[in-house]
Amino acid sequence: MTRTFFVNGKFVPEAKAVIPVTAHALHYGTGVFEGIRAYYSEKDKCFFAFRLEDHFKRMKQSAKIVFIDIPYTVDEMCGFVVELLQRNFTETDMYVRPLAFKSDPAVGNFKLPTLQDSIIMYNVPMGKYLDSEKGVRLGISSWRRVSDNAIPPRGKITGAYINTCLTKTEAQLNGYDDALVLDDRGHVVESSSSNIFMIKDGVVITPPVSDDTLVGITRDTVIKLCTKELGLQAIERSIDRSEIYSADEAFLTGTAAEVTPIAEIDHRPLGESREVGTKLKDLFYKLVHGELEKYSDWVTKVNPK
Ligand SMILES: Cc1ncc(COP(=O)(O)O)c(C=O)c1O
Numbered sequence: 001m002t003r004t005f006f007v008n009g010k011f012v013p014e015a016k017a018v019i020p021v022t023a024h025a026l027h028y029g030t031g032v033f034e035g036i037r038a039y040y041s042e043k044d045k046c047f048f049a050f051r052l053e054d055h056f057k058r059m060k061q062s063a064k065i066v067f068i069d070i071p072y073t074v075d076e077m078c079g080f081v082v083e084l085l086q087r088n089f090t091e092t093d094m095y096v097r098p099l100a101f102k103s104d105p106a107v108g109n110f111k112l113p114t115l116q117d118s119i120i121m122y123n124v125p126m127g128k129y130l131d132s133e134k135g136v137r138l139g140i141s142s143w144r145r146v147s148d149n150a151i152p153p154r155g156k157i158t159g160a161y162i163n164t165c166l167t168k169t170e171a172q173l174n175g176y177d178d179a180l181v182l183d184d185r186g187h188v189v190e191s192s193s194s195n196i197f198m199i200k201d202g203v204v205i206t207p208p209v210s211d212d213t214l215v216g217i218t219r220d221t222v223i224k225l226c227t228k229e230l231g232l233q234a235i236e237r238s239i240d241r242s243e244i245y246s247a248d249e250a251f252l253t254g255t256a257a258e259v260t261p262i263a264e265i266d267h268r269p270l271g272e273s274r275e276v277g278t279k280l281k282d283l284f285y286k287l288v289h290g291e292l293e294k295y296s297d298w299v300t301k302v303n304p305k
Pocket of ligand 1: 035164190192193194195213214215216217218219253254255256
């Protein structure tokens with residue numbers, strides 16, 4: 001089956017979705033992107049795309065930081081995703097990748113507002129990204145997280161993902177599943193591409209967004225599920241490296257990672273408990289498959305055409 005891509009307002013066959021090798025974004029990382037999951041429901045024979053609107057609101061904010069003009073409203077972009085999924089309908093979980101970037105020729109111009117912008121979207125099948133049954137083994141990275149005054153992690157800026165690549169590569173070459181990344185002050189920020197939560201004495205703790213985390217959409221979902229569904233207190237505060245070693249429980253959250261327990265950090269097994277993470281994983285699974293009526297605003301139903 002020929003896949004359809006969205007390119008600057010048109011739906012085109014994959015082979016036509018090409019950019020010139022001179023494109024600014026290819027040379028300097030001048031793009032912003034999103035990662036969105038659309039879950040296939042065996043029960044309802046449709047996709048449920050998760051928090052589409054929030055992904056595109058975040059994309060607009062990322063674009064603003066680097067002077068990328070996205071000529072569509074959030075609603076229009078949600079509509080493009082629906083059409084894309086309909087055109088490429090297959091009975092499997094999907095990952096949608098919108099990307100807006102500087103498409104002008106690269107050499108000699110770093111003045112962002114003067115450069116031409118492009119936007120594309122496509123989807124690929126995606127199953128599990130991390131082992132959410134066994135849990136993941138993390139190692140503290142020797143690399144530090146990019147900071148707000150260098151390359152703002154608040155924006156999903158393509159160039160910043162060299163930080164993700166360096167941290168993940170180092171972790172995997174050292175035998176871990178993923179990295180745990182600290183900021184310049186030594187506080188725990190997140191893994192290479194997922195937010196982190198720890199549970200201590202019944203309280204749910206996650207670093208604040210001012211600690212250079214990405215403002216994760218799954219993070220927000222989990223905070224709400226913790227407080228509204230599990231009746232737990234969720235606090236946003238800085239976490240020290242040594243503090244997380246003694247967490248009763250900890251897990252990663254993200255579009256790709258979903259809710260994945262952390263088994264150990266730097267060869268130190270975390271507490272035996274998986275209680276909160278398991279409850280959250282179950283709730284999250286139901287929610288993203290359109291099975292929690294109360295959260296139906298967070299899922300967009302996409303039926304085959
Ligand atoms: C660096 C980073 N942190 C955290 C996340 C998790 O964010 P979200 O839940 O919005 O996918 C992602 C993925 O988007 C990421 O790239």
